[in-house]
Amino acid sequence: MVEFKLPDVGEGMHEGEIIKILVKPGDAVEQDQPVIEVQTDKVNAELSAPVTGVIKEIRIAEGETVEVGTTLLVIEQSAGSAKEGAAATQEAVRTEEKGEASTPRHVTSRPTRALATPYVRQMAREMKIDIEKVAGTGAAGRVTEEDLRQYAAAASTKPAKRTIVPAANSEAVTAPVEKISVGKHAGESMSRIDRIPMKGIRKKIAEHMTKSVTIIPHVTSVDEMEMDQLRGLREQMLPLAQKRNIKLTFLPFFIKALVIALKEFPVLNASIDDAAQEILLKRFYHIGVATDTPDGLIVPVIKDADRKSIFQLAEEIAQLAELARAGKLTLEQITGGTFTISNVGPIGGLQANPIINHPEVAIIALHKMEKRWVVREDEGVIRWMMNFSLSFDHRLIDGVTAVRFTNRIKELLENPTLLFAEMV
Incomplete structure (x- = not known):
């Protein structure tokens, strides 16, 4: 059996x-x-x-x-199948005893089909290799990509031979087997591929992103906002920030506007308990800030962002970013977020569809700031403009709610004095 x-x-x-x-x-x-x-x-x-x-x-x-x-x-x-498998195995043993199987990855008959993933089978077809003749070194005898490369290398440098078992009183006869062709282009392509293990943080990121897009039906809304007044406010605050050795970017202002809008639209500061079929509305505002590091994208979390000043936010953003790039963040500093913000503007890009940081239900991405020709009061003028994208979980958030939410953020940032009127 x-x-x-x-x-x-x-x-x-x-x-x-x-x-x-x-x-x-x-x-x-x-x-x-x-x-x-x-x-x-x-x-x-x-x-x-x-x-x-x-x-x-x-x-x-x-x-x-x-x-x-x-x-x-x-x-x-079936008996015939079993006998054929046993005969093939005995033939392989005889061949090996006569010293003809010089490479263990060469001709090895199996009573069952070779174990291999669909990708490896496709690779074998492209290299014109009969995968049934390749001995697998992976788990449970699985044929791996490396097995194919080793097999192809051996076949291209040394012709294989097959042994014919002689009849009584006859001499052993060996006949050369035609060299296996791996295909010029396939062989060259394989030799120019660097294989890097998917492990550590990169593996976790991949697993988390796959889970997010599998579970959450993503919808993305894109808008633009005028940044001239916010740029002016930041310029006014820069001298004071510099005296305190604080690097003041635009991000603290965005976080403040975000928190104010989240309080008015609590459904975006939530998560879904799929097992209990419940919506969890959170009355705390822990904002994740996507940070580029040598190991990949890490999201440190600013806890209780609504209770911190612009300068306090700026200091914490800088501290967390430094720890993230040094690989020194604690578990407490990367968990518990209720909403994530991704600022890709400094490196460019007009628009994106950011992936939600599960179990959160929304994420906002900020894009590059640039001067554009726009119409104001029926006249063309030049303004500093910036696009921003909101991806949201359509199981919980309707499109109308999402647009009203981004309209509120836009209002606060285009008229930044409102930020101070709304702060608690």
């Missing part, structure tokens, strides 16, 4: 959902015949029978989510 278990059909996959079972107990199947359709968060794949035989047992159901390694089917392997 052969237990057919759920393989890793996508790099790093942990589980998959059974979409369709294509066979039933008692069905005869051929090796490589599709038997199950499975969906993961990365791929939708068709799984094929590893051997020829008869389906004896089905241990899963359609719609069920199972982990990698779970037995899906039990197949009674």
